Ligand SMILES: Nc1ncnc2c1ncn2[C@@H]1O[C@H](COP(=O)(O)OP(=O)(O)O)[C@@H](O)[C@H]1O
């Protein structure tokens with residue numbers, strides 16, 4: 001017969017096993033299952049004790065059978081718990097890996113950002129105000145906006161606030177980018193130059209971030225100028241870009257930063273340049289308080305441009321010939337004129353290349369070859385490629401060279417285009 005103590009031991013074992021098993025089965029976490037396992041193990045140990053003390057063979061046998069069965073279950077549970085533990089560890093490792101990956105990503109992003117900073121802060125360029133022909137009004141406005149406020153901040157207090165947005169617009173090749181470069185040379189602050197291509201990323205959301213960073217950078221290094229060339233491609237008109245407008249976010253971000261919402265844009269000037277002022281979104285247009293028309297060069301400016309360029313090239317043009325040329329080049333932009341002069345400067349080389357006869361003439365105690373006609377008594381039949389460079393007289397550009405290239409160097413801006421700029425100026429702009 002079993003004693004009360006023995007009976008108690010049996011009940012205790014049964015309770016522990018029951019509790020442990022249900023904790024294990026119902027437990028939702030590893031820890032609870034583990035607790036259940038431990039309870040059941042204690043229960044089995046208890047049952048083993050009981051079995052040893054039970055005088056009745058039948059009861060003892062029964063307890064042993066039960067205990068064997070429970071041990072089997074415990075073994076299964078233990079295996080499961082082990083694999084569960086491994087699984088949890090794996091997951092934790094994965095999370096750790098992910099964290100590391102994220103961290104690497106963050107570092108990479110930072111590196112990219114630093115690279116971007118390197119791209120956008122350009123070294124000072126060597127363009128001076130004097131290098132720019134004409135455009136006096138534009139230069140004056142830029143000096144007011146760029147040079148004076150930085151040099152004499154005390155003068156720009158109260159209602160005399162410096163401009164915060166200036167747009168240079170006009171036909172291509174008239175010196176808008178050139179003017180901005182002069183600002184970079186002459187201003188004493190940070191000059192950040194970006195093209196829309198730098199800012200527009202193919203990844204959605206990246207462009208907005210770039211713009212945000214751009215302005216943050218400018219604010220942190222103020223006084224500063226942000227120069228956005230070809231600003232139209234960044235801030236094009238909402239209506240004309242249609243519903244599939246993936247620039248919308250970019251424009252909104254630009255507008256937000258431009259307005260300085262939630263941040264101080266004090267001493268940050270946005271300088272924009274565009275050939276397509278009418279393509280600019282009206283809200284952004286308004287933020288460019290000053291809109292300066294950079295027109296085609298007039299007669300005086302063309303003369304100035306020609307004179308400047310020819311100063312660097314060997315030529316024999318008289319002042320009158322330069323004036324005549326300036327007259328002929330009505331409708332040509334600054335870069336058209338540069339191209340024409342470059343083309344004319346090749347003209348003598350073309351003539352030399354085609355020439356079959358050269359003659360030697362004395363130039364500063366040296367005999368050098370120049371082109372001549374076959375009928376010249378001193379003519380030698382020789383091709384350019386057979387003449388050494390030191391023996392060749394560097395040819396001067398002559399007026400005829402210009403006349404020769406003029407028919408193929410057409411102005412790049414049409415009358416129609418010009419009317420569009422004039423119309424827009426009447427509506428929104430001011431003469432530069
Ligand atoms: N007013 C000017 N004075 C001096 N150079 C000029 C002027 N206008 C145009 N140029 C010449 O033409 C080139 C192109 O001008 P750029 O400023 O790039 O034109 P855009 O107005 O299209 O930005 C310049 O590099 C410069 O050499």
Ligand SMILES: [Mg+2]
Nearest residue numbers: 176177229273
């Ligand atoms: Mg330009």
